[in-house]
């Protein structure tokens with residue numbers, strides 16, 4: 001199973017835009033009416049955060065941190081609400097930036113799909 005994990009890790013780091021800013025992508029389906037009038041949409045995502053056990057160092061004293069596996073980071077479930085402005089079309093991409101508590105700043109790119 002190791003190669004699969006490696007691929008996932010590569011995919012994750014490929015999304016990292018440098019300076020600790022990660023970009024996550026999501027797709028949201030709206031009805032034509034919602035797209036026309038604008039809507040507030042909840043979005044659940046996991047965001048990278050600093051490991052609470054080792055504070056991001058990846059080790060405790062001289063031992064690798066068991067909680068984060070030595071990476072210094074973990075993923076934190078986070079729910080946010082974002083506002084879709086009125087008049088969006090199918091394929092519109094909206095960008096948001098969030099900084100959840102104890103987490104890195106995360107950029108979110110949401111692609112709108114209108115039914």
Ligand SMILES: [Zn+2]
Pocket residue numbers: 051052053054055056057058059065066067068069070071072073
């Ligand atoms: Zn840790």
